[in-house]
């Protein structure tokens with residue numbers, strides 16, 4: 001048993017030994033800590049300040065690498081990305097970008113949908129914000145390490161677009177996972193029944209679809225003017241013994257618009273049974289397939 005496995009095992013043993021009450025308490029504490037951090041982020045982000053380094057988000061100081069550089073401040077070049085990932089691990093970079101994306105609109109900017117990905121990749125997600133788009137990719141081969149040198153250790157690849165133009169390409173960097181990242185990835189994958197992971201306040205489309213309380217989600221969703229921009233398409237199927245008068249439907253549509261709530265949230269007024277289907281809307285960023293480079297070799301099998 002290697003060190004990683006034995007520390008994983010002792011962590012699992014520890015978790016299994018805990019009473020539910022203690023686990024709830026840990027969750028509560030964790031949530032409070034993240035909430036505090038998020039509040040700090042949100043407040044400063046609104047003023048154009050980075051809550052991590054306290055400089056302006058538009059500022060680039062080569063001697064103090066920060067994850068806010070991924071917002072492409074003037075002076076930031078591809079080569080500087082190395083300083084960012086040397087200082088910030090995979091989860092922290094991702095958590096930051098998820099928070100940024102969700103300041104624009106919740107869920108929709110983060111395409112982490114399992115169904116939309118081929119399954120060949122261990123990690124595959126795209127996050128967008130304004131004119132920026134970032135993607136993370138890690139194949140099973142990347143995770144094992146391939147070739148020699150930097151790519152021989154477990155690593156992931158990163159892509160960044162600015163104004164629809166490539167800024168960083170997947171093949172530009174082999175980004176090594178830190179020990180903490182590896183520990184998390186392995187323990188979650190090996191023990192999904194015991195350990196889960198959630199990007200609090202950085203929820204993406206998968207969280208939206210996994211949400212057990214879709215009614216709650218529908219109530220709190222704010223409808224978009226054009227269907228094109230909608231995060232979720234809510235298809236409401238209304239069935240009623242007596243049938244439904246179209247005027248009633250129109251009246252309800254107006255009520256929904258006035259109250260700025262979705263039609264589906266009021267649809268129960270029309271009939272006994274309503275079935276709500278939630279599916280991803282078209283504004284969710286497309287998944288960014290990795291073509292060419294080393295990644296394509298794995299296709300041959």
Ligand SMILES: [Zn+2]
Pocket residue numbers: 050051052053054055066067068069
């Ligand atoms: Zn910063």
Ligand SMILES: [Zn+2]
Pocket residue numbers: 141142146151155156157174294295
């Ligand atoms: Zn690779």
